Amino acid sequence: MRRIFIALIIALVFTSILLGISALFFPSTWKFQKKITINAPIEKVFEKINDLKTWPEWSAWSADRLSKFTYECPGNTVGVGGCMKWSSKKLGNGIITITESIHNARIGYKIDMVSYRASKGQIIIFPTEDGKTEVIWENAGKVGKYNPIGKYIALFAGKTIGRDIEYSLERLQDKLEK
Secondary structure, eight states, X not given: OHHHHHHHXXXXXXHHHHHHHHHTTSOSEEEEEEEEEESSOHHHHHHHHTBGXXXXXXXXXXXXXXXXXXXXXXXXXXXXXXXXXEEETTTEEEEEEEEEEETTTEEEEEXXXXXXXXXXXXXXXXXXXXXXXXXXXXXXXXXXXXXXXXXXXXXXXXXXXXHHHHHHHHHHHHHHTO
């Protein structure tokens, strides 16, 4: 019995060391891009993405998708400086702030979460020749060069956030094409 216990301890220590060393070779950042074409004028699309108060209507981060999700908009929600705070059992607490707003062209934002590092992104829009609007959503984040746990999280963060962004773009499309 004692030999089995010692073997398990040695295996656990060896596995931990192996996981820690292998994490050094993982990327310390994530970045992704999703795009969609929406059959709506660029002005309507910009109106929705530039006002954080409208985000719960179409984004993946809303009370109808996440249990115990609450949000508040303390003050300005439109354009540069606009912000929205949230609290969620699944996502934790955080705040999104618009850092750049170029009329009918793009917004830039920063997300600060209590339990994760900050991420930055932008939503770029431009009209197509047939009167539709192309929407490109980019997001990127860092977990730290010497953070093995964060690097494992980064492996999956881009995929998870990417799915949420894709879902959000589809909901935005549904809202605007009604």
